[in-house]
Amino acid sequence: EFEQLKPTNGIDTQLFYRQELEKAIRDIRRDFDTLHSAQRKEMEDYYTVKIEEIQNNARKLVPLQSRQDDLMKMSEQIKSTKFELSDTQKLLIHEKDNYKELQERLAKLEEEYNYLRHQREDANDNINKELSSSHDRIQQLSGEIDTILQSNITLESEINIYRRLLDSETNRLTQQPVEQILSPEPTPPSFGSELGKVFNKKIKKGPIAIKDCAPDGKCITLENSSMDKDVDVSNWTLKRRVEGSPEISYTIPYGLIIKHGNDLKIYARSAQNAHHRPPSQVVNDQLDSWGMGTACETKLFNEQGEEKASHSQKIVFGSESSRHLP
Numbered sequence: 558e559f560e561q562l563k564p565t566n567g568i569d570t571q572l573f574y575r576q577e578l579e580k581a582i583r584d585i586r587r588d589f590d591t592l593h594s595a596q597r598k599e600m601e602d603y604y605t606v607k608i609e610e611i612q613n614n615a616r617k618l619v620p621l622q623s624r625q626d627d628l629m630k631m632s633e634q635i636k637s638t639k640f641e642l643s644d645t646q647k648l649l650i651h652e653k654d655n656y657k658e659l660q661e662r663l664a665k666l667e668e669e670y671n672y673l674r675h676q677r678e679d680a681n682d683n684i685n686k687e688l689s690s691s692h693d694r695i696q697q698l699s700g701e702i703d704t705i706l707q708s709n710i711t712l713e714s715e716i717n718i719y720r721r722l723l724d725s726e727t728n729r730l731t732q733q734p735v736e737q738i739l740s741p742e743p744t745p746p747s748f749g750s751e752l753g754k755v756f757n758k759k760i761k762k763g764p765i766a767i768k769d770c771a772p773d774g775k776c777i778t779l780e781n782s783s784m785d786k787d788v789d790v791s792n793w794t795l796k797r798r799v800e801g802s803p804e805i806s807y808t809i810p811y812g813l814i815i816k817h818g819n820d821l822k823i824y825a826r827s828a829q830n831a832h833h834r835p836p837s838q839v840v841n842d843q844l845d846s847w848g849m850g851t852a853c854e855t856k857l858f859n860e861q862g863e864e865k866a867s868h869s870q871k872i873v874f875g876s877e878s879s880r881h882l883p
Contacts, residue, residue, distance in 0.1 A: 755772055755872050757770075758868070759866070759867070761866040762865050764781050764782050765782075765790065768780040768820060770847065770870055772870070774799075774847040775831075775846065777823045778821070778822050781819055787815065787816050789814045790813050791813055791814075793858060795809070797848060797856075798855075799848035800852045800853070802848055802850070805844060805847070805848065807844070810835070810839065812835075813836050819837065821836065822839075823839055823841055825845055826840055826842050826844065827845040851872045852869075854868075
């Protein structure tokens with residue numbers, strides 16, 4: 558029979574069966590792999606489900622554990638707070654004792670302060686009374702001194718006038734008017750000129766004029782006759798000559814402006830009402846007096862040396878008082 562089964566076409570049977578066996582083995586392996594893969598997938602799905610269940614159960618247990626931990630922490634905090642509260646109560650009792658002690662000390666200090674304040678007030682009252690009495694005494698003495706000084710100045714002025722009356726009236730300066738000449742006008746008798754009349758002659762070359770020269774030599778007044786123009790008289794120079802005396806000169810400080818329609822008074826430093834209040838008042842600290850005499854000549858020069866105004870003054874006594882200046 559084997560002989561009948563042998564192929565008659567000359568094919569190698571051994572090779573044929575080997576190939577068939579290998580094919581069968583491959584089929585078996587393929588079926589095994591398929592079955593193994595299916596079983597493995599089932600096992601993986603099973604264990605995945607179980608793992609998820611375990612994880613869910615674990616998640617449910619975590620909050621409980623966390624709550625237990627929180628309770629433990631809160632318990633510890635409560636214990637710590639109780640200790641702190643106890644310490645704070647002890648500290649509060651101590652601070653209350655200190656506060657009470659400080660209140661007692663404050664009461665004592667207030668009593669001492671009130672006592673010292675009353676003593677100081679009494680001492681201040683006594684000092685104020687003494688100061689008031691001293692001030693009244695000083696005022697009284699100042700009035701007496703002013704009276705004596707006034708009498709002394711009056712006597713000196715009269716002596717100077719009488720001495721100049723004895724001198725010859727020489728070196729009288731005359732000047733021709735350039736732009737405007739103000740007619741000589743008698744000035745009411747003033748301090749130092751009670752025995753005669755004062756005659757003034759004024760000349761100006763512009764809005765600035767020498768308005769007045771006090772016969773007692775205490776003040777010279779400049780005026781700005783302009784209606785709308787202010788004039789800067791910085792570094793302008795006043796020159797004054799009194800008969801028998803050297804010429805005196807004064808330079809007006811920088812920055813002085815005479816407003817239109819206003820005056821500028823320049824006081825000698827010995828004048829009682831001399832106050833430095835620019836631009837209306839200044840004080841010549843270099844001179845005690847502008848000079849006194851029966852014949853005085855005062856001139857005003859600008860910064861360029863040009864003569865801008867002049868003022869001639871003559872005091873006439875006795876029968877000559879009816880005459881005017883030439």
